[in-house]
Amino acid sequence: xxxxxxxxxxxxxxxxxxxxxxxxxxxxxxxxxxxxxxxxxxxxxxxxxxxxxxxxxxxxxxxxxxxxxxxxxxxxxxxxxxxxxxxxxxxxxxxxxxxxxxxxxxxxxxxxxxxxxxxxxxxxxxxxxxxxxxxxxxxxxxxxxxxxxxxxxxxxxxxxxxxxxxxxxxxxxxxxxxxxxxxxxxxxxxxxxxxxxxxxxxxxxxxxxxxxxxxxxxxxxxxxxxxxxxxxxxxxxxxxxxxxxxxxxxxxxxxxxxxxxxxxxxxxxxxxxxxxxxxxxxxxxx
Amino acid sequence: xxxxxxxxxxxxxxxxxxxxxxxxxxxxxxxxxxxxxxxxxxxxxxxxxxxxxxxxxxxxxxxxxxxxxxxxxxxxxxxxxxxxxxxxxxxxxxxxxxxxxxxxxxxxxxxxxxxxxxxxxxxxxxxxxxxxxxxxxxxxxxxxxxxxxxxxxxxxxxxxxxxxxxxxxxxxxxxxxxxxxxxxxxxxxxxxxxxxxxxxxxxxxxxxxxxxxxxxxxxxxxxxxxxxxxxxxxxxxxxxxxxxxxxxxxxxxxxxxxxxxxxxxxxxxxxxxxxxxxxxxxxxxxxxxxxxxxxxxxxxxxxxxxxxxx
Numbered sequence: 001x002x003x004x005x006x007x008x009x010x011x012x013x014x015x016x017x018x019x020x021x022x023x024x025x026x027x028x029x030x031x032x033x034x035x036x037x038x039x040x041x042x043x044x045x046x047x048x049x050x051x052x053x054x055x056x057x058x059x060x061x062x063x064x065x066x067x068x069x070x071x072x073x074x075x076x077x078x079x080x081x082x083x084x085x086x087x088x089x090x091x092x093x094x095x096x097x098x099x100x101x102x103x104x105x106x107x108x109x110x111x112x113x114x115x116x117x118x119x120x121x122x123x124x125x126x127x128x129x130x131x132x133x134x135x136x137x138x139x140x141x142x143x144x145x146x147x148x149x150x151x152x153x154x155x156x157x158x159x160x161x162x163x164x165x166x167x168x169x170x171x172x173x174x175x176x177x178x179x180x181x182x183x184x185x186x187x188x189x190x191x192x193x194x195x196x197x198x199x200x201x202x203x204x205x206x207x208x209x210x211x212x213x214x215x216x217x218x219x220x221x222x223x224x225x226x227x228x229x230x231x232x233x234x235x236x237x238x239x240x241x242x243x244x245x246x247x248x249x250x251x252x253x254x255x256x257x258x259x260x261x262x263x264x265x266x267x268x269x270x271x272x273x274x275x276x277x278x279x280x281x282x283x284x285x286x
Numbered sequence: 287x288x289x290x291x292x293x294x295x296x297x298x299x300x301x302x303x304x305x306x307x308x309x310x311x312x313x314x315x316x317x318x319x320x321x322x323x324x325x326x327x328x329x330x331x332x333x334x335x336x337x338x339x340x341x342x343x344x345x346x347x348x349x350x351x352x353x354x355x356x357x358x359x360x361x362x363x364x365x366x367x368x369x370x371x372x373x374x375x376x377x378x379x380x381x382x383x384x385x386x387x388x389x390x391x392x393x394x395x396x397x398x399x400x401x402x403x404x405x406x407x408x409x410x411x412x413x414x415x416x417x418x419x420x421x422x423x424x425x426x427x428x429x430x431x432x433x434x435x436x437x438x439x440x441x442x443x444x445x446x447x448x449x450x451x452x453x454x455x456x457x458x459x460x461x462x463x464x465x466x467x468x469x470x471x472x473x474x475x476x477x478x479x480x481x482x483x484x485x486x487x488x489x490x491x492x493x494x495x496x497x498x499x500x501x502x503x504x505x506x507x508x509x510x511x512x513x514x515x516x517x518x519x520x521x522x523x524x525x526x527x528x529x530x531x532x533x534x535x536x537x538x539x540x541x542x543x544x545x546x547x548x549x550x551x552x553x554x555x556x557x558x559x560x561x562x563x564x565x566x567x568x569x570x571x572x573x574x575x576x577x578x579x580x581x582x583x584x585x586x587x588x589x590x591x592x593x594x595x596x
Contacts (some may be wrong), residue, residue, distance in 0.1 A: 052410060052594055070591075071415035075308075079411050085595075087325065087405035094324050101317035102412050104309050 001063055003028045003149055003181040004049060008057040011044050011205075018044040019055065020205035026198070028148070029178040033196035034185040035275055041205040042185040046153050049183070050079055062148060075104055078142045079151035086126045086134055093122040099141055111144035114174070132163040139167060143175045150175075152184040156191070164188065168195055189272040199271065201278050209278050221260055222251045222269040229263040236260065240277030251277045314414050318422030319430065326392055329426060333435055336384045337442040340377055344446055347373070348453045374470050377442050378477065385435035385485060386539075389427030393496035396423040397590055398507045404595040416590040420497065424583055427493040432481040439477060443470045479563050483572075484541035491575045492538050494582035501589040504596050538575065 004026040011019040018041045026032050036042045047053040049061055051070030059066060064073050086095065092115070100108045115122075118136050126134055135156065142150065156164040168191060176182065186192055199216060201209040211219070225233045225248050234241075236259065238250035251269055252260060260266045269277070323329060397420070400406040409419065447468065451461045499511040519532045566572065 047594070050410075052407075054592070070410065071413050071418075074411060074413035081407040081411070082404065085404050085407040087400075087408060088403060089325055091324075094321075098317055098321050099412065101320075102309060102314050102414050104413070 001028075002026060002060075003030075004059075004061050004183070006049075006057065006059045009045070009048060009059055010056040011041075011048060011053060012056075017205045019048070021057070022202070022205070022207055024200070024207070024210075026181060026183065028181050030198050031176065031182040031184070031196045032198045032200060033189075033192045033271075034183060034200050034202065035189060035271070036185075036202040037279065040202045042202060043153055044205075045202070046079075046081075046151055046183065046185065050077065050081075050151055076148045077151065078145045078147040078149075079153070080138050080142055080155045081151075081153050082157065084131070084134065086138055088125070088127040090126050091122070092120055092124050092126075092137065095126075095137070095141065096122070099145075103145060105146040106141075107144045107146065111140045114140040114143060114170075132159050135159055135163060135167060139170060143170065148180060150180060150182045152182065152186075154186055155184065156186065156188060164191055168192070171195075189275060190270065193271050201275055203279050203282060208282050209274075216274070217268050219254050220251060220269050220274055221255060221257065221266045222249055222273065223260045223264040223266045224249050225264045233260070233263045239281045242273075242277075309413070311418060314418050315422055315425075318414060318418055319425055322396075322422060322426050323430075326426070328388055329392060329431060330434055330438075332388045333381050333384045333438045336380055337377070337438050340380055341442060341445055341449070344373060344377075345449055348450055374443050374446065374468060374473075377446065378439055381435050381439045381442065382481075382485065385431045385481075386489070389431050389485075389489075389493060390496065393423075393427055393493045394500050394507050394511055396426070396497055397501035397586060398503055401593060401596045406593075406595055416587045420501070420583055420587045420590055424490075424494060424497055424579075428486045428490045428579075432486040435485065436478050436481040439481075440474055480541075483563070483566060487572060488541050488575060489538055490579040491582065494579040494586070498582045498586045498589070501586040501593065537571075 002025050004024060006022055006024040009019050009022040009024065010017070020041075022041075022045060024045075034042050034045065044053065048055040048059060049066060051061075051066030051068075051073055054067050061073060062076050066073050090098075096108060096111060099106050099111075115137070118133065118140075120129065120133050120137055120140075126137070129137065139155075156167050159167070171182070172195060184192060184196070196213060198212050199209065200207060223233065224244075227248070230248060233248075233250050236252060236255055239253045240251040242249050250263075251273070257266055400409060447465070447470070450464060454461045454464060496507075496511050500507045503510045515531070515535055519529070519535070522528055522531050
C-alpha cells in the first residue's frame with residue numbers, strides 16, 4: 001500500500017485553480033520534497049493530504065480518506081504546518097501533558113529527553129520562547145510521536161541557519177527510519193537537497209516534474225560550455241541555458257555523459273537550478 | 287482452512303495495530319476540557335475573584351449586622367429571614383451573573399480565537415475529532431461553569447456564615463438566630479438544580495449560538511452574534527409592533543417563568559418546591575431549547591472542519 005495516493009486531485013478557490021489535477025504516489029519509507037513557487041499549490045496539496053481542506057478527485061492517505069477521517073488519520077500522521085502554530089499561551093509541561101493525553105503513539109520520555117538537550121524548561125510559556133525554540137519544541141513533540149507519515153510545510157521558515165541545520169540533522173538522525181515517510185515543502189531548496197529521496201516540482205497547480213533523486217542524477221546534466229562549442233551544445237537541445245560570469249551553462253535532460261563531456265565539464269545540477277530550468281522551460285512551452 | 291490461516295497473521299497484526307491506537311472518547315474529552323481551562327483561566331479566576339471581593343465587602347458590612355442584630359428579636363420570622371438571607375441571595379446572584387458573563391465571552395471566542403492565532407493547525411494535528419472539540423468547548427459554559435459557580439457560591443456562603451458567626455461570638459452574642467434564619471443549607475440542593483438546569487440546560491441555546499458564530503465569523507464574532515437577533519427584534523417591532531422575539535431571548539437569559547419559579551420557590555422554601563424540578567424537566571421550553579442547541583452545535587462542528595486559520 002502506498003502511503004499517499006492521489007489521482008486527479010483538484011481544488012478551486014473562487015476562480016483560481018489551486019490544484020489542477022495532481023497525480024501523486026508516495027511509497028512508504030520515502031522522503032518527498034515538494035517544491036514550487038509561491039502560490040503553486042504546495043500548501044493546498046498538503047492541507048488536502050492532512051484533511052484540512054475538502055477537494056475533488058481521489059486521495060487516500062494510509063488507506064483513509066483524510067477529509068472525512070482526519071481524527072483517525074492523525075493517530076498515524078504528524079505535521080508541522082508552520083513554525084508558529086503552537087498556541088502562545090501554553091506552557092511546555094501542558095503541551096506535553098495534552099499530547100500524552102490525546103495521542104496514542106506519543107512517547108513522553110522521548111520528547112523530554114529531546115527537550116533536555118535544549119534550553120527549554122517545562123514551565124516556560126510558548127509566548128516567551130524564541131522562534132527557534134518554538135520550532136525545537138514542536139519538533140520534540142513530533143519526533144516523539146511514532147507516526148507513519150510526517151508532513152512538514154515550511155518547517156524552518158524564519159529560523160536562522162543554525163536552527164535549520166539542527167532541525168534537519170535531528171530529523172534524519174533521530175527520527176527517520178525506512179518505515180516512515182516524510183513529505184516536506186520549503187523555499188530553502190538547498191537545505192533539503194541531501195535529505196530527500198524524491199522530488200516533485202509543482203507550478204500553477206500542476207506537477208511539472210516528479211522523480212527520485214537517483215533518476216535526477218542520471219537524467220539531468222549541467223555543463224559550462226566553452227564558447228567555441230556553444231553551437232554544438234545547442235544542437236543537443238538543452239532544456240535551459242543561463243549565463244554566469246560571462247560563461248554559458250546549459251542544462252540537458254537525458255543526454256549521455258560522454259556526449260556532453262566533450263563540450264565542457266558536466267556535473268549534476270543543484271535542485272534550485274533544476275527547479276528554475278524546469279519552471280522556465282514550462283513557461284516557454286506554454 | 288489453508289487460506290484462512292494464510293490471512294490470519296496479517297489481519298490480526300493490522301487490527302492489533304489499529305486497536306492499540308484508539309483512545310477512548312471520554313479521555314479525549316477530558317484532555318480537551320482541561321486544555322480549555324488552561325487557556326481560559328478566567329473561567330475560575332473571575333468567579334473566585336468576584337467572590338473574594340464580595341467577601342471583603344461583606345466582612346465590612348457585618349458591622350451593620352451587629353447593629354441590626356439588636357433589633358432582630360423584635361422582628362417577625364419573615365423579616366428576620368429577609369434580613370439574614372439577603373446578603374446570601376446577593377452572593378448567589380453576583381456569582382451567577384459573573385458565570386453568565388464569563389460563559390458568554392468564552393463562547394464567542396472559543397472557536398474564533400484558535401483560528402485567529404493559527405493554533406487550530408496544531409489542535410487539528412492531534413487525533414481529536416471536530417465533534418469532540420466542539421463538545422468540549424460547549425461543555426465549559428453548559429456543564430463546567432454551572433458546577434464551578436455552584437461550588438464557589440457554596441464556599442462563599444459558608445465563609446459568610448463563618449465570618450458572621452465569628453463576629454457575633456466575638457461580640458458575645460447568640461448565633462442561633464443567624465443559623466436558624468439564614469437557611470442556606472436547605473437551599474443548596476435547589477441552588478445546584480438552578481445552576482445546572484437554568485445556567486446549563488436552559489441557557490444552552492445562547493452558548494451554542496455564540497459557538498456557532500465563533501466558528502463561522504472571520505472577524506468581530508461578538509458583532510455577528512448580537513446583530514441578527516437585534517435585527518430580528520427591531521424588524522418585528524417595526525412590522526408588527528410586537529416583541530415576541532425579544533422576550534423569547536430575554537426568557538433564555540433569565541431562565542423563563544419555569545426557572546424563576548424554581549428559584550423563588552427554592553429561596554422561599556416553598557413546600558411545592560419539590561415538584562418544581564419535575565415541572566421544569568418536562569417543560570417543552572427546555573426541550574425545544576436543547577434541540578436548538580443540538581442544531582447549532584452540529585453546524586459548529588461542520589464549520590470547524592471547513593474553516594482554517596484566518
